[in-house]
Amino acid sequence: MAEEQPRAKVNGDIHNITVEDLYDKDKYDLSTMEQQDVMQLLQTQPEGLTSEEAQRRIEKFGHNKLESKEVNPILQFLGFMWNPLSWVMEAAAIVAIALSNGENRPPDYPDFIGIVLLLIANAVIGFLEERQAGNAVKALMDSLAPECKVRRDGEWKTLEASELVPGDIINIKLGDVVPADGRLLQAHGDVSIDQAALTGESLPVGKEAGDEVFSGSTVKQGEAEAVVIGTGTNTFFGRAAKLVGDAGDDIGHLQSILAKIGNFCLSTISLFLVIVIIVQYARFRYSYRRGIDNVLVLLIGGIPIAMPTVLSVTLAIGAKQLAEHKAIVTRITAIEEMAAVTILCSDKTGTLTLNKLIVDKPTIKTYSEEFDGDAVIQLSAYASRTENQDAIDFCIVNSLPEPGLARKGIKELEFKPFNPVIKRTEITYINEADGKTYRVTKGMSHTVLDLCTRDKTEATIKALNDDVDEFARRGLRALAVAIDEIPSGEVGAEGIGFKLVGLLPIYDPPRSDTKETIDRSIALGVSVKMITGDQLAIAKETGRRLGMGDNMFLSKALKDGPPAGSGYTDIDQMVLHADGFAGVYPEHKYEIVERLQAMGYMVAMTGDGVNDAPALSKANVGVAVADASDAARSAADIVLTEPGLSVIVEAIIGSRQIFQRMRNYSIYTCSVTIRIVVGFSILIWAFQFDFPPFMVLIIAMLNDGTIMTISKDRVRPSPYPDAWNLKEIFSYAIVYGLYLTASTVAFVAVCLKTTFFTRKFGLQQFSDPNDFILHSVVYLQVSTISQGLIFITRSRGWFFTERPSILLVCSFIVAQLVAMFIAVYANWGFTQIQGCGWGWAGVAWVWNFIWFAPMDLIKFAMQYFFKPKQQNPEEVKAAASRRASAISGTGSGRYYANRTRSLRSMERPQNFANKLLGTAGKRMDPKEMRRLSSVQATHAGRVLSSGGNNA
Known part of the structure; x- marks a missing residue:
């Protein structure tokens, strides 16, 4: 009765058993249950399942892969308009359409439409770039889905591993990756499985019928059929997903940084908004509508609406470039973290x-003058399999000059493979050179030593034990080799006695x-x-x-x-x-x-x-x-x-380049926020100058169009780990922003309070601070020098010594031409501007050149106060000291020091940097990546397409 009880549990239709119950070990322990009970419970036969039944089970148990959440493209697109910065712009749009009424004027439709278009444009650009990058990686990885041999409809078929279901009968052989958890039905020969990926063990584990095999392990010897008992998240490593998932709940580092930058901009805007509202209504007694227009100027001009899009696009393009150079990014924000x-x-x-085990030839020990190290290897190769090898046999045979030498010059009579009980292998053969019959064995040192009876002295025993202890201290595995001569020449006959030949050190090499x-x-x-x-x-x-x-x-x-x-x-x-x-x-x-x-x-x-x-x-x-x-x-x-x-070093350099692009943009956008908010606030207080909100929108659109190209800009990576130093970024932004503010305030002051431009150039004298022509001139001055700032923030040295990308230069030129033609020719009454002519345009350009020239000097002064410091100096110096000590006395010391200095200087982008820029480097051959799985193919593409939100 006791034996029948578990059999009773497995009766019934598998489709009436819930997935949870099937994998509840208290109810059905598929790994220890009798084999026939497993087959009965899963309702399968050695002939396999039918295609119809397999489809039914896919619907019940799901595909054999770790599912990743599918992201709705519409929600992904809307996500670009659902963040704190976008909320402020959306609030500005509401202000323009709902609050900008009164004084017998209609709602501010131009500003409302402009704000909405700006929001949509940023969202479209970000969505398309991320989608394109994600699709490129997904397409690359979709071709990598692994296949397996499965019995369906009574025939062996080759299917994608993701199609496996519990109850399938699969075939695994030498070199195959086990596609799902299973129980061996029958083994052909000695079967060993490499479970290093699961346990970290270096040596394979022997398996026989009834044993469990795990998804992700590799067949190192033999061939077998198995019944699938677990797929997808119900496999050995799938159940580890809970711990993995527990580690993924933290808010991303980049997201927290962006929130802090956004808070800096919002705090600046809020402070000056309050001051401006109080001043313009309490002191200057502005009308309601006039005051609302100035509020819109600060909201529209101060909010870095493009920041999430620019940084997202920079990361997405960077991920695509890294994927083309053998580093596939599955969470794009990890690029920023890799740089740090x-x-x-x-x-x-x-x-x-x-x-992969190898023989450490210089350390081979011999115990007889008849044999040298090469002879020890040759004899141990005789005692190794030449086909269907385990890891040790493969290691020894391949330590010969040619694998074929493992049987050259001998005639094999009998071979005994490794037996875990006696812990050795053995071969009996005829030596074709002298016609004599020999028996050679290799195995555990003490096992082989116990077999030896010939020339076995206390000195030999002590030497062997000392050598084994030395190998153990050095982390080397020891295999002893012994030889016996059989005078009768008959297999199984008694020989003259085994003689210890030598000791082989085996290790897993770097x-x-x-x-x-x-x-x-x-x-x-x-x-x-x-x-x-x-x-x-x-x-x-x-x-x-x-x-x-x-x-x-x-x-x-x-x-x-x-x-x-x-x-x-x-x-x-x-x-x-x-x-x-x-x-x-x-x-x-x-x-x-x-x-x-x-x-x-x-x-x-x-x-x-x-x-x-x-x-x-x-x-x-x-x-x-x-x-x-x-x-x-x-x-x-x-x-x-x-x-x-090796690829990881290139990925670090590439990530640091991408980080530099993000840092450069962050300084730029915070600087523009300061210059717009502070600058126009001062103009309101000092001159009651009311800049048209729509023209601020034009400035924002042109700036965003130019700055989008920074995602492909040429930059130099940092020689040290990068980190977000917000104090440094905000300090740069305040200094640059106030300097540009001074350039605009001084320009307006000269235009309104002096006759300098009239006397020197014969230009119109402005008496009204809200002259439509003055609006055009100020628009041109603000727009052009703001865009020029990017060339200062993107470089460490003189801006003209670090060549920007062609795309950045072209977009800058186009934006400047558009801004200039608007200022010179536009007569837009709805937004209170009138063409200023080429005279005033020339003055604005010359003024900006004068103010732009010293900006590199300001940058150098800031760099002096914010000298880059090596991250974690004590730890890095200690590591460098250990490394230098390890290689001292070798011929590579000077080479190492020179290479270190070269890497630290980083005066030019390394080779990988050029590859990232598309100037060099070969594309990755998908065939090289065939080992990657459909699990990662699905996961990587979806995560990249979603912007990393579900990673």
Whole structure:
């Protein structure tokens, strides 16, 4: 009866079982249930499901992917008009149409229409640019959907992995990525699965019929059929989404910065609005309608309505450019955060290392004068499989000059593959050179040593044990090799006794570009920490080989505190100064990132496995490297499509370029807010000068049209991590804004209070501060010098030494021509302007040139007071010192120092900068990205298309 009870649970129609109940382990534990019960519960057969039944199950269980929220394009478009800055402009539109009545004048329809058009224009530009960038990336990734072999309608078919449902029968073989969680029905030969992406283990795990396999793992040996028991969010890594989701609730860093910039502008406008309203009504006794017009001038001219659009477009275009250079951005605001990263936390297996075992040839040990290191490798290759290999056999065979040498010169009689019980492999063969029969074994050192009976001395035993201990301290795995001669030549016959030949050191080597990547990261002001689930000894050895240091600790130190003698007084200090941590689990990675963030550091986390997903999501920037699991890609903000970390350095440089564009614009737009609000307020107080609201709209439209092109401008990246220094931005804005205000106030004062322009140039003398011609002249003066400010804010040196993009120059010229022709020829009575003629236009231009010339000097003075400081100097210097110490005594010391100085100077954009500008660089071949999944294809495109709002 006890055995029948679980069988009773599985009777019934699967369509009557809820999804929640099916994956409730208290009711149906599909991973431990008897195999026949699994088949019965899922109502499937070895012949597979029918297409009709599979479709029914898709409707019930969903597709085999991590769903991302679909964004409504209409809501996405309206989102550009639903933010605090847009609300103020919308309020201005209401003022123009509803409150601008009285004095026998109709509502201010021109201003109302102009404001609405400005709002729509900004929304359309932002929507189209983001949509285009998002669609480009989505199209790139849609071609990457993985496929699998599944049995449908009694036949084997190749389908997209997203079409799998519980109950499907799938075939997996060497090299395949397991497409869904399943139970093996039958195994052909020895099956081993690489679960490094899930557990961080370097070695594959053997599997047999009845065992569970997990989505995202890789078949390293053998072939098998399996029944699918979990898809989509109900897989092993799908269930980790809760922790990943918990880390994604914070307000984005960029959004908080934009809110502060917006608050600065709104506060400035509000302050001067109150003062202007009081002055014009209480002191000057303005009429209601005249006062409302001045209110509109401050509202329309002061609100940086284009700011959300410009920054969004800058990020969207940047994301598209990065995607073309092997760094796919799934949350576009992560670009800004990548530019500010100061600490890079990196997983070891598959990220810093190849996740591919190799023989450390210089460290091979021999225990007989008959054999050298090459002979040890050759004999161990004899004792390795040449087909359907596991990771160790593949490693050893490929350490030969040619893999074919693994069987050259011998005739194989019998091969015994690795047995987890005896922990060794064995081959019996005839040596064609002497005709003798030999038996060679390789395996665990002590297992092989116990087999040896020939020439086994105390000295040999001690030497082997010492070598094994040394390998362990250095994080190297040890394989012993022994040989036996069989005089009778018969398989299975007794030989003369095994003789110990040598000891092979095996390790997971660093990627070829990892050292350089760490060098460049440190040179860019970013320190690197290793966080791995592997052993401490292995982590330290990897750190030594990479020159990143071996000041590493076990994960238990995060709970127990710094080890005695470490020199650290608390956990935070240890985490900050450690080179890495070993033996960590997901919660440890999460905690390390969280602690660093709590200390004020911007943290990036790289990884490739399910165990990295929570920390990837928690980090300011999560980076999934090539070959990463679906869970890691879904949690990451940036997905690299080239192996290793080298692309991340280029992504950092590219992100810093994009950040510089956003910073330049922020200074510009805050400066314009100050100059419009303060400038026109002073003109009202000093001269009772009433500027037409509609002309402020024209200025805003021309400025926005020009400034949109900054998203593709040429800029130099910072040699240090970038960060939003709002004090600096607001200080620049106040100084620039007040300077431009002074230029306009002084110009109007000269026009009204002196006869200078009349005497020198024979121009009309103004006596009325609201002369329509004076309105045109002031419009031209304000419009032209305001647009010229962008060339000051975009450059660090003299503005004429840093070549802007052709698009920016052309848009500036067009805007200047439009502004000039409006000022010279327009006679628009509805907005109180009259053509000023070429004489006054020339005066306005000369005046602006005179005031524009010293602006670089003002910029240099501001730079003196706001000298860029290296972020986190103690940490970065410590990392640089460790690296310099690690490479001292080698031939690369001088080269490293020169490269560091070169990177720090950054006098010219690096090669990647030129690529970003479209002047060089090859496009990414989609075939190189075939490993990326349909999960990320859906997620990345939708997130980019939505502007990152659902990331």
